[in-house]
Amino acid sequence: MKNVNVLKENAQNCDPSCRIETIDKDAARRLVPNISVPFDLAFHMPQAVNVHPLRYLQALFLACQNLVKELSPTSHAQKAFCLHKESIVKLLDLEGSYDAAIICLGAKADMLPELSGRLPFRTCRGVIAHLELPRNMREDYPDHAPSILSNAWLSIQGTRSLYMGSTWEWKSRDSTPNVSAEEASKALQELLPKASTFYPGIKDWTFAGARAGLRAMPPKTAHGSLPLMGCVNDLVGKNCSCKYWLFGGLGSRGLLYHAWLGHLMAQAVLSSDEQVFPFELTSWKNVSR
Incomplete structure (x- = not known):
């Protein structure tokens, strides 16, 4: 209670x-x-919505592009906002090309040689199941009815499709999105009983696929589980011409944190001063040293 x-x-x-x-x-x-x-x-929550991460990021990128276009005619300095796709093996591959680089790779940040084993992430693999109503079922999920958050969650994708999540496999290092038949079966065995406690009708839905992801959860501290922010040149190399910044460990509160912390990160990068961040978000560096 x-x-x-x-x-x-x-x-x-x-x-x-x-x-x-x-x-x-x-x-x-x-x-x-x-x-x-x-x-x-x-x-x-009458105003709650489902957020599609990829579409949301694409919309944010487009909004930034439009903002730059609006500001350019009134600015003395030329402004540009571009997307460059480039594969790198290590962070030092960026040396000489950029003044600053922000590392926001989630759990994959630990796969960079300079940061491997040096970030206090708690990794956790999660599987999400896609369910659909069979064609012979006439009773749809109510149109405009809300998604449900309980022991498990149901993200409604229309009247006959939903996503159910999520499992928590702590200490996993498996970042592949592909889910084997065995892993999918285990996920359903775990999630269906939880979902049926609040939505018994889930028994009528059929499995249509599954995807997985690897979470990079922040460590537990006296202040709670807080994101990891700050300059990481001490980890990458002190004589770097590029300044490297970590933006990670947002956990399950990414949607809540990202705009505020993104604003702080931009301020920190432009001023080259990580004291812009609340000390609770950079204190992890003292423990890691």
Whole structure:
């Protein structure tokens, strides 16, 4: 009940622009028929949306391009915003080409030779299952009904398609997105019982595929599990002409953190001063030394 009370308090004190409604099981079932609400209590976010990561990043890139175009006519200095695709083996391959480089590779940052084994990430592989309603099932998931977050989560992709997640395989180093039949079967065995506790109708859906990813979770500290930020030239090499910055360990709060921390990172890079960051986000470097 402790978590329920915390959620109630959050709902009561939520920002008006991010409304959270406390609803009973009858109201919940008007949104999703036959949903199970054990405590006669659920939380509904009417403005919540599903975010497609790739499309979101593409939109951010386009927004940055448009901003540069708008600013260029009014600026004395020429501005450009470009996408360069280049394969490198190590960070030092960037020497001589850039003044600064921001490393935001998630779990793959640890695969760079200069950083391998030197970042306090807790790696965790997660599998997400794609489920669909068979054609002979007439009862669709309600149109415009919300996605559901509980012991497992359901990300609704229309009336007959959803994603269910996610598993947590700690200490895994497997970053391949491909999922074997055996791994998919284990994921379903783990996720379906969790999902069925709040959405019993999940038993009528059929497996349509699975994908996986490797999370780079931040370490647990006295301040909580916080992102890892800061200059890493001490790890890469002190005589580098390029300044290297780490942006990682956002964990499950990436959508919450990314804009604020991205702004701080830009300030830090332009001023060449990592004191722009709250000390809690750079204190990991003291432990790693």
